[in-house]
Amino acid sequence: MKSFRKELWFQVPGRRGFINITHQLREALKESGIREGLLLCNAMHITASVFINDDEPGLHHDYERWLEALAPHAPTDHYHHNRMGEDNGDAHLKRQIMGREVVVAITQGNLDFGPWEQVFYGEFDGQRKKRVLVKIIGE
Amino acid sequence: MKSFRKELWFQVPGRRGFINITHQLREALKESGIREGLLLCNAMHITASVFINDDEPGLHHDYERWLEALAPHAPTDHYHHNRMGEDNGDAHLKRQIMGREVVVAITQGNLDFGPWEQVFYGEFDGQRKKRVLVKIIGE
Amino acid sequence: MKSFRKELWFQVPGRRGFINITHQLREALKESGIREGLLLCNAMHITASVFINDDEPGLHHDYERWLEALAPHAPTDHYHHNRMGEDNGDAHLKRQIMGREVVVAITQGNLDFGPWEQVFYGEFDGQRKKRVLVKIIGE
Numbered sequence: 337m338k339s340f341r342k343e344l345w346f347q348v349p350g351r352r353g354f355i356n357i358t359h360q361l362r363e364a365l366k367e368s369g370i371r372e373g374l375l376l377c378n379a380m381h382i383t384a385s386v387f388i389n390d391d392e393p394g395l396h397h398d399y400e401r402w403l404e405a406l407a408p409h410a411p412t413d414h415y416h417h418n419r420m421g422e423d424n425g426d427a428h429l430k431r432q433i434m435g436r437e438v439v440v441a442i443t444q445g446n447l448d449f450g451p452w453e454q455v456f457y458g459e460f461d462g463q464r465k466k467r468v469l470v471k472i473i474g475e
Numbered sequence: 476m477k478s479f480r481k482e483l484w485f486q487v488p489g490r491r492g493f494i495n496i497t498h499q500l501r502e503a504l505k506e507s508g509i510r511e512g513l514l515l516c517n518a519m520h521i522t523a524s525v526f527i528n529d530d531e532p533g534l535h536h537d538y539e540r541w542l543e544a545l546a547p548h549a550p551t552d553h554y555h556h557n558r559m560g561e562d563n564g565d566a567h568l569k570r571q572i573m574g575r576e577v578v579v580a581i582t583q584g585n586l587d588f589g590p591w592e593q594v595f596y597g598e599f600d601g602q603r604k605k606r607v608l609v610k611i612i613g614e
Numbered sequence: 615m616k617s618f619r620k621e622l623w624f625q626v627p628g629r630r631g632f633i634n635i636t637h638q639l640r641e642a643l644k645e646s647g648i649r650e651g652l653l654l655c656n657a658m659h660i661t662a663s664v665f666i667n668d669d670e671p672g673l674h675h676d677y678e679r680w681l682e683a684l685a686p687h688a689p690t691d692h693y694h695h696n697r698m699g700e701d702n703g704d705a706h707l708k709r710q711i712m713g714r715e716v717v718v719a720i721t722q723g724n725l726d727f728g729p730w731e732q733v734f735y736g737e738f739d740g741q742r743k744k745r746v747l748v749k750i751i752g753e
Contacts, residue, residue: 337476337615337753339650341721372478373612374515376652376717380728382667388575389521394555395567402546402568407680416672425676428667432677432712434571436666439515439578439717441610443480448608450519469726471719473651473752474612475476476615511617512751513654527714528660528706533694537703538710541685573710578654578717580749582619587747589658613751614615 340368340472343380348462351409354396355457357386357468361440361447364470371445373474377455378437380467383427385434385458403430403460427460434458442474479507479611482519487601490548493535494596496525496607500579500586503609510584512613516594517576519606522566524573524597542569542599566599573597581613618646618750621658626740629687632674633735635664635746639718639725642748649723651752655733656715658745661705663712663736681708681738705738712736720752 342364346355361377377386389395407429412418415425438455441448457468481503485494500516516525528534546568551557554564577594580587596607620642624633639655655664667673685707690696693703716733719726735746 337651339721339752341719341726373476374513374610374652376719378717378719380731382728382730387571389567389571390556392556392559394558395564397555398564398568399571406545406684416675417668417670419672420670425673428673429676429680432665432667435574435713437717439517439576441480441515441517441608443478443610448480448610450521450606450608452521453519467728469719469728471652471721471726474478512615513652513749526710528710529695531695531698533697534703534706536694537707541707545684574713578656578715580619580654580656580747582617582749587619587749589660589745589747591660592658613617 337473338370338475340370342470344468345465346457347465348459351462352400353459353462356391356454357457358455361455361470365472368472370442370472370474373442373472375440375442376437376471378469380469383424383431383461384466385431385436386438386468387434387458388438388453388455390452391454403433424461430460476612477509477614479509481609483607484604485596486604487598490601491539492598492601495530495593496596497594500594500609504611507611509581509611509613512581512611514579514581515576515610517608519608522563522570522600523605524570524575525577525607526573526597527577527592527594529591530593542572563600569599615751616648616753618648620748622746623743624735625743626737629740630678631737631740634669634732635735636733639733639748643750646750648720648750648752651720651750653718653720654715654749656747658747661702661709661739662744663709663714664716664746665712665736666716666731666733668730669732681711702739708738
């Protein structure tokens with residue numbers, strides 16, 4: 337069994353945003369030399385997500401509006417978490433909806449995806465450098 | 476390390492529905508010959524889910540009503556995604572609540588489940604053939 | 615490839631609660647002797663979650679209030695699932711938001727976590743003994 341590990345770093349300029357990281361996962365897979373196995377990709381921070389969906393700006397607008405309706409950023413004093421001096425209580429909730437991680441099948445050296453599957457980093461408390469972990473096991 | 480891959484195809488007659496696919500996963504596991512490892516099962520389409528819960532029609536009714544309240548199908552022009560000519564914006568949101576994938580432990584040749592765990596395909600934009608991926612690694 | 619399996623048991627005194635289980639996962643990993651691989655940790659019951667977030671009581675208060683707003687326990691007859699004599703329809707919905715499982719990278723014999731990642735058992739229908747499964751594969 338082989339294993340491979342890589343960190344990816346991102347800095348989203350605003351508070352929230354989505355970044356397509358599919359290409360970086362393909363590069364990590366190529367570096368690993370693994371042809372059959374599983375790839376785990378997870379946010380290493382608890383106010384961010386890694387998820388799979390469509391690379392379509394209208395959809396990303398819909399996600400942003402929907403998440404803000406389900407877990408609004410303001411008023412920030414609505415969240416007990418923010419009594420510690422934070423203002424990111426909403427981000428911890430949004431991340432639960434969108435998920436921490438994805439697990440992707442590796443088949444014949446490729447990400448084994450359906451036609452529209454793309455991997456995104458979802459940032460809900462940005463403006464600073466944050467990490468995503470890629471771990472691949474297989475052979 | 477052994478690896479095994481199989482696609483399952485489903486066509487839900489209406490827009491939405493839940494299908495118990497536990498039996499198909501057991502058959503795939505038997506075909507694989509793998510006795511210890513991990514099984515990944517994911518929707519290959521981005522308006523569908525694979526999730527684990529109870530096989531109880533009342534609960535499925537509750538999920539349907541709850542998801543429709545959290546992310547209503549209509550009015551379809553509420554979703555920017557639908558400006559591309561689609562009408563499935565809601566389905567991309569519902570799928571995030573229910574999740575893309577499950578990872579299941581394989582122990583002594585069986586799906587290592589608690590007493591009520593059953594695996595479902597969740598369709599949110601049906602009436603066409605769509606795929607689920609099963610990938611098993613182990614030995 | 616090595617594999618390791620362990621069950622953890624929990625009994626939450628009230629209906630709902632969150633328990634930090636990170637230490638138990640570290641112990642399971644040490645017992646396994648596995649240094650590179652993947653760890654799966656999932657609730658074996660369908661009204662409970664395993665998730666990763668911050669160990670901060672204010673945040674847990676926020677989760678409790680938020681989940682109760684998204685899927686209220688009462689009135690219990692709102693849920694068709696409860697017509698079977700249950701009163702836990704809401705718990706099956708809350709668990710979908712928080713998720714069934716986490717997959718964690720194992721690197722150099724450690725849980726490969728970002729600075730604030732902690733693993734929690736989330737109970738939504740407590741007052742009885744329930745199980746969490748830990749499965750580790752690797753070498």
